[in-house]
Amino acid sequence: MIIDVIWARGHGNVKATHRNTIEITKDDYITERGDCIIACCADKAASDLDNDFKKLITSGYSLVLMIxxxxxxxxxxxxxxxxxxxxxxxxxxxxxxxxxxxNATIMLLANKAAKDLNRDLINKARDSEPIEVILIGSELEQD
Known part of the structure; x- marks a missing residue:
């Protein structure tokens, strides 16, 4: 199991209404059209993730958790x-x-999209609160 952490913040334009994706961006703003974006000003993008984490989640099938x-x-x-x-x-x-x-995809077949996220969390993001994103990667055993 490998853990990586991303620090970001919310933004007044967070809608989190997208039905298929969740996005976190390093950009310092979110436009009205960015309905999948839940946080901006992130300290990491896909390319910045921990090398061991990246190696694990690209080495076949793995479980990825995003807290x-x-x-x-x-x-x-x-x-x-x-x-x-x-x-x-x-x-x-x-x-x-x-x-x-x-190039930005870090997780497939997720159980939630932006619209499914806890609305209290989204309201805090809309109030520009700091957001911590904990990523956990774990190998899945294959038969």
């Missing part, structure tokens, strides 16, 4: 890592309900 914390509010998203993940995006991290992979 999102804002103040006393928390939510947990689960999904899969896969050998096709590129993890080269220098601005964004994206969690997807689908199997689509691009």
């Amino acid at each position: 999102i914390v804002a103040g006393s509010s928390i939510d947990i998203v689960t999904g899969l890592g896969l050998s096709g993940l590129r993890l080269t995006d220098e601005r964004r991290i994206i969690v997807r309900r689908s199997g689509y992979i691009d």
Whole structure:
């Protein structure tokens, strides 16, 4: 099991209404159109993740947990890592309900998208609170 942590903050334009993805960006703003973005000003993008974490989640099938914390509010998203993940995006991290992979994708077949996240957490993000994102990668045993 390998853990990595991302620090970010919310923004007044956080909507978190997207049905398929969750995004965290290093950009210092969120536009009105960014309905999948839950945090900005992140200290890491996909390319900045811990090398051991990246190696684990791209070495075949792996379990990926994302724990999102804002103040006393928390939510947990689960999904899969896969050998096709590129993890080269220098601005964004994206969690997807689908199997689509691009340079920012860090998790596939997630159990939640932005619209499914705890609304208290999203309200805190909308109030620009600091957000801690804990990523946990674990190998899945294959038969």
